[in-house]
Amino acid sequence: MCQVSADEAENNTQISQNHVSMAEVLSEEDRERKSKMSAVVVVHGGAWAIPDELAEASVSGVKAAACEGFSALKRGGNAVDAVEAAVRALEDNTVFNAGHGAALNANGEVELDAIIMDGSTLASGAVSCVKNIANPVSLARAVMEKTAHIMLTGRGANMFAESVGVATVPTETLVTEYERKEWEKRKHYVAGVMEDFNSQWAHDTVGAVAVDCAGNVACATSTGGIRNKMVGRVGDSPIIGSGGYADNFSGAVSCTGHGESILKVTLARLILSHIEQGKPVAEASQASLRYMGDRVRGAGGAIAVSPSGQWAATFTTERMAWAAVEDDVLCYCIHKKNLQPSPVAPDSTPSWIEK
Amino acid sequence: MCQVSADEAENNTQISQNHVSMAEVLSEEDRERKSKMSAVVVVHGGAWAIPDELAEASVSGVKAAACEGFSALKRGGNAVDAVEAAVRALEDNTVFNAGHGAALNANGEVELDAIIMDGSTLASGAVSCVKNIANPVSLARAVMEKTAHIMLTGRGANMFAESVGVATVPTETLVTEYERKEWEKRKHYVAGVMEDFNSQWAHDTVGAVAVDCAGNVACATSTGGIRNKMVGRVGDSPIIGSGGYADNFSGAVSCTGHGESILKVTLARLILSHIEQGKPVAEASQASLRYMGDRVRGAGGAIAVSPSGQWAATFTTERMAWAAVEDDVLCYCIHKKNLQPSPVAPDSTPSWIEK
Numbered sequence: 001m002c003q004v005s006a007d008e009a010e011n012n013t014q015i016s017q018n019h020v021s022m023a024e025v026l027s028e029e030d031r032e033r034k035s036k037m038s039a040v041v042v043v044h045g046g047a048w049a050i051p052d053e054l055a056e057a058s059v060s061g062v063k064a065a066a067c068e069g070f071s072a073l074k075r076g077g078n079a080v081d082a083v084e085a086a087v088r089a090l091e092d093n094t095v096f097n098a099g100h101g102a103a104l105n106a107n108g109e110v111e112l113d114a115i116i117m118d119g120s121t122l123a124s125g126a127v128s129c130v131k132n133i134a135n136p137v138s139l140a141r142a143v144m145e146k147t148a149h150i151m152l153t154g155r156g157a158n159m160f161a162e163s164v165g166v167a168t169v170p171t172e173t174l175v176t177e178y179e180r181k182e183w184e185k186r187k188h189y190v191a192g193v194m195e196d197f198n199s200q201w202a203h204d205t206v207g208a209v210a211v212d213c214a215g216n217v218a219c220a221t222s223t224g225g226i227r228n229k230m231v232g233r234v235g236d237s238p239i240i241g242s243g244g245y246a247d248n249f250s251g252a253v254s255c256t257g258h259g260e261s262i263l264k265v266t267l268a269r270l271i272l273s274h275i276e277q278g279k280p281v282a283e284a285s286q287a288s289l290r291y292m293g294d295r296v297r298g299a300g301g302a303i304a305v306s307p308s309g310q311w312a313a314t315f316t317t318e319r320m321a322w323a324a325v326e327d328d329v330l331c332y333c334i335h336k337k338n339l340q341p342s343p344v345a346p347d348s349t350p351s352w353i354e355k
Numbered sequence: 356m357c358q359v360s361a362d363e364a365e366n367n368t369q370i371s372q373n374h375v376s377m378a379e380v381l382s383e384e385d386r387e388r389k390s391k392m393s394a395v396v397v398v399h400g401g402a403w404a405i406p407d408e409l410a411e412a413s414v415s416g417v418k419a420a421a422c423e424g425f426s427a428l429k430r431g432g433n434a435v436d437a438v439e440a441a442v443r444a445l446e447d448n449t450v451f452n453a454g455h456g457a458a459l460n461a462n463g464e465v466e467l468d469a470i471i472m473d474g475s476t477l478a479s480g481a482v483s484c485v486k487n488i489a490n491p492v493s494l495a496r497a498v499m500e501k502t503a504h505i506m507l508t509g510r511g512a513n514m515f516a517e518s519v520g521v522a523t524v525p526t527e528t529l530v531t532e533y534e535r536k537e538w539e540k541r542k543h544y545v546a547g548v549m550e551d552f553n554s555q556w557a558h559d560t561v562g563a564v565a566v567d568c569a570g571n572v573a574c575a576t577s578t579g580g581i582r583n584k585m586v587g588r589v590g591d592s593p594i595i596g597s598g599g600y601a602d603n604f605s606g607a608v609s610c611t612g613h614g615e616s617i618l619k620v621t622l623a624r625l626i627l628s629h630i631e632q633g634k635p636v637a638e639a640s641q642a643s644l645r646y647m648g649d650r651v652r653g654a655g656g657a658i659a660v661s662p663s664g665q666w667a668a669t670f671t672t673e674r675m676a677w678a679a680v681e682d683d684v685l686c687y688c689i690h691k692k693n694l695q696p697s698p699v700a701p702d703s704t705p706s707w708i709e710k
Contacts, residue, residue: 111511121651122619122620122650122651123619124618124619128483128508128589129508129509129511147585148615149584149585149588149589149590149615150589150590150614150615150618150619151588151589151590151594151618152585152587152588152589153483153484153508153509153587153588153589154484154508154509154510154587155509155510155586155587156466156484156585156586156587156588157587159586159587160585160587229504230502230504230507230511230515231510231511231514232507232508232509232510232511232512232514232515233504233506233507233508233511234483234504234505234506234507234508235504235505235506239506239594239595239596240594240596240597240618240619240621241594241595241596241597241621241624242595242596245621259505260503260504260505263479263505263506263595264477264478264479264505264595265477266595266596266600266621266624269596269621269624273628277632295477296476296477
């Protein structure tokens with residue numbers, strides 16, 4: 001149902017000053033040519049130094065997830081339904097570090113974080129450090145819809161899952177052979193986590209933002225966290241205002257990258273604060289990621305959508321796999337260097353060209 | 356060492372429109388008369404409908420805590436030392452719901468949350484859902500200073516505590532007879548938590564903000580959460596940008612009140628966003644609390660301090676016990692109706708009069 005439009009060619013060039021350079025998607029002018037009430041779904045598969053051997057699968061994964069999200073809208077679902085469907089698709093795909101395919105912590109365990117937020121009411125649900133759950137984003141949604149709380153953590157989150165009939169799965173089903181081997185190679189590094197950060201490695205959080213035809217926005221983010229993280233570590237992903245935020249008066253954002261840096265600047269709220277002050281979506285995202293680089297030397301990425309359907313996928317890491325569906329047209333990319341949006345006629349399919 | 360200046364008279368009048376009316380402390384003009392580099396410590400003992408039988412002890416507790424925090428500055432400590440000392444004093448005092456005196460969750464257990472943040476670097480440490488720790492704020496500081504992470508939760512937070520030699524204490528030592536009786540009375544209410552919210556009951560989070568003579572700001576917040584909360588519930592207190600935030604470029608804030616509402620509007624960041632846009636501290640706090648009331652019908656309170664020493668203690672609940680020390684002068688209050696700041700000469704001791 002989604003058309004494929006972007007160039008699939010890969011560009012593996014490393015970018016050294018990655019916390020100040022930026023990747024953009026369509027220009028604001030391009031966005032504004034579109035309907036003010038376009039339904040849009042944007043997804044990301046994590047901003048990090050995605051190795052070549054994972055690139056193709058990552059691109060395929062975000063494309064499929066964006067289509068899943070958009071299909072939810074076409075079936076009559078709202079923005080919350082769309083981001084949940086998109087993130088579930090990413091959680092189910094073992095190439096991404098969320099749900100199936102999750103990273104292992106310092107004890108070789110899987111501890112998962114997720115958030116979902118409804119911009120129409122500011123209602124939100126989140127789980128942190130939950131185990132044996134295949135789709136933490138759906139458990140987060142259950143927290144939002146079936147409790148008086150916003151966040152449940154650890155054992156309590158699992159007790160709640162059981163009480164509402166969310167199935168648990170054996171840990172082994174969530175862990176890939178690839179992840180087990182990577183973890184085995186690195187588990188004896190005392191400074192494992194910091195090395196991951198410095199090499200922008202293993203930051204493959206997933207996320208989605210959406211605006212539906214009624215102008216309601218939503219966001220969702222899900223992750224297994226940084227490989228070799230301390231037991232009990234909670235990063236930015238399930239933290240409202242950091243890993244995600246959605247507000248019908250400004251837009252929706254899902255973030256990825258070095259979690260502790262994102263937390264320090266509450267990146268999702270920062271981007272939306274810029275939008276509230278009149279900045280276009282792409283400029284707000286760029287300014288906020290640049291600030292994170294300058295202030296706390298953190299690299300990352302964000303996808304953002306406004307209630308009027310403006311959207312952007314922006315990152316300061318080497319790569320970020322992302323895809324977007326707008327008006328049944330699919331756009332996607334993973335790298336940034338030497339990529340510029342091509343001139344796009346109002347009714348044409350967006351595409352990218354290599355310079 | 357601290358002088359006592361405010362009227363200790365109590366006013367138990369209920370205020371019906373408590374989510375739109377406001378309590379203020381000194382006016383902005385009063386604040387600006389003061390030195391631009393005053394060292395200031397402000398503490399709160401929670402914004403809620405504090406019952407008469409706890410009022411006097413609450414006021415005594417915040418007074419003592421503010422003096423503890425200011426003493427840390429006088430001993431040469433920085434803003435982080437001051438907020439940690441102040442919050443430790445509040446955690447040690449069984450009248451407050453943090454550390455000793457914590458509220459019990461739906462299973463009759465104690466699960467504690469805390470955050471601390473250094474505005475000079477945006478470094479932060481937080482623990483959520485930790486058990487058997489007498490001073491969670493100090494454990495949060497250890498997370499900030501001794502790990503590559505910002506937040507540790509549940510079992511992992513306790514494992515970290517053990518690894519750095521933070522003593523555990525038996526649960527019974529953290530629970531007061533008063534709390535056990537209150538919990539027993541209410542544990543069979545299915546909708547206990549929502550009832551607590553509607554009556555603004557059991558929201559006695561504690562917190563502190565400080566600015567030191569170098570202009571560095573810090574915040575800390577600590578809580579046992581809402582009585583009868585679900586196991587694993589994490590409220591706003593340990594969430595960066597919601598329960599607290601500190602940034603030398605804008606100020607420091609610690610929040611209290613209905614946690615889920617505070618999370619929905621990321622209250623601490625909201626207040627500081629207003630300050631960044633030029634609003635005085637008190638006005639920024641008022642506007643943000645008013646917004647929280649209007650948008651999500653949540654009541655609460657906040658203490659805030661700017662790098663230049665402006666400060667405010669603002670709340671939309673019936674009461675909030677707070678105290679502040681500035682230039683060796685102690686101010687404090689618990690109620691708001693019919694209280695106005697008296698005219699204050701530049702060198703005089705601030706005081707409040709009943710109309």
